[in-house]
Amino acid sequence: xxxxxxxxxxxxxxxxxxxxxxxxxxxxxxxxxxxxxxxxxxxxxxxxxxxxxxxxxxxxxxxxxxxxxxxxxxxxxxxxxxxxxxxxxxxxxxxxxxxxxxxxxxxxxxxxxxxxxxxxxxxxxxxxxxxxxxxxxxxxxxxxxxxxxxxxxxxxxxxxxxxxxxxxxxxxxxxxxxxxxxxxxxxxxxxxxxxxxxxxxxxxxxxxxxxxxxxx
Amino acid sequence: xxxxxxxxxxxxxxxxxxxxxxxxxxxxxxxxxxxxxxxxxxxxxxxxxxxxxxxxxxxxxxxxxxxxxxxxxxxxxxxxxxxxxxxxxxxxxxxxxxxxxxxxxxxxxxx
Numbered sequence: 001x002x003x004x005x006x007x008x009x010x011x012x013x014x015x016x017x018x019x020x021x022x023x024x025x026x027x028x029x030x031x032x033x034x035x036x037x038x039x040x041x042x043x044x045x046x047x048x049x050x051x052x053x054x055x056x057x058x059x060x061x062x063x064x065x066x067x068x069x070x071x072x073x074x075x076x077x078x079x080x081x082x083x084x085x086x087x088x089x090x091x092x093x094x095x096x097x098x099x100x101x102x103x104x105x106x107x108x109x110x111x112x113x114x115x116x117x118x119x120x121x122x123x124x125x126x127x128x129x130x131x132x133x134x135x136x137x138x139x140x141x142x143x144x145x146x147x148x149x150x151x152x153x154x155x156x157x158x159x160x161x162x163x164x165x166x167x168x169x170x171x172x173x174x175x176x177x178x179x180x181x182x183x184x185x186x187x188x189x190x191x192x193x194x195x196x197x198x199x200x201x202x203x204x205x206x207x208x209x210x211x212x213x214x215x216x
Numbered sequence: 217x218x219x220x221x222x223x224x225x226x227x228x229x230x231x232x233x234x235x236x237x238x239x240x241x242x243x244x245x246x247x248x249x250x251x252x253x254x255x256x257x258x259x260x261x262x263x264x265x266x267x268x269x270x271x272x273x274x275x276x277x278x279x280x281x282x283x284x285x286x287x288x289x290x291x292x293x294x295x296x297x298x299x300x301x302x303x304x305x306x307x308x309x310x311x312x313x314x315x316x317x318x319x320x321x322x323x324x325x326x327x
Contacts, residue, residue, distance in 0.1 A: 041271060047238035048271045050306050056238040150282040150312060153275050189308030190278070192271050 004035035005100040010134040018127035027165035032096045033089035034197035038157045053082045082196035145180040160194025228256035233265035236273035248280040257289035264295035294322040
């Protein structure tokens, strides 16, 4: 089974050319942080309530995408809320992203290609070699969005993360998105870490909007 | 965590007491799954004795509700304390579960 960070990477890449979708960097960082925290929660290492994120078991999971975050939570002097840990973990999003991509390349899901832009700037693309995993994630998402069935925890997580970083604008047509909006809003509330991710993204977006259009 | 269990006509009632969190979510999940495997199709979870629920506890409820929905059964909750009701409100679980004020009201509705 893929980790949430790996699933997010598959959804964040353009199917056609393997480049990253135009998602704001902070949104992507928060979504990856949320992905790690949610994997730790489903591995029974942490638990959350509306106020706090609690360490349950500091035993390493053995997953290098997850254990650095678990170590930081275990080493913390005081209990903090989920939002604090989303923003703390977001600072390590580059490592999480690189780790998830490297794992997908190693598993033969993605290929890694180096390009040069204006002969100087390097850019990387990750074209898909084996699209089954991505199709499976998309099917799960659509299965939840297009039905009234109670979603399972993994589906809730991926929908929270997708909505936080605006991937649905890329996955769905504007008409489909309009139809699914109510269901997305219902499902994304069902996970407290997902709510923390959304709040962190929203706050940055709001402060950027304020900076662009200050109220005097 | 102590989990009370009873049968009221066709409704199987589970009554978790104290805290429902990562420390005991697995054992509560086992009790829910055991009830479903016994063929119970109407499950009432009575929260009268529950003081606290975390995300781990909420996930078990969701899993039970999903299983019951798939098999055509029903699940309901009753007697949520104000603090747990607030958790359900914040987490959107009130849109998933039918919640009754007390066990009598729940049994009347499910019977």
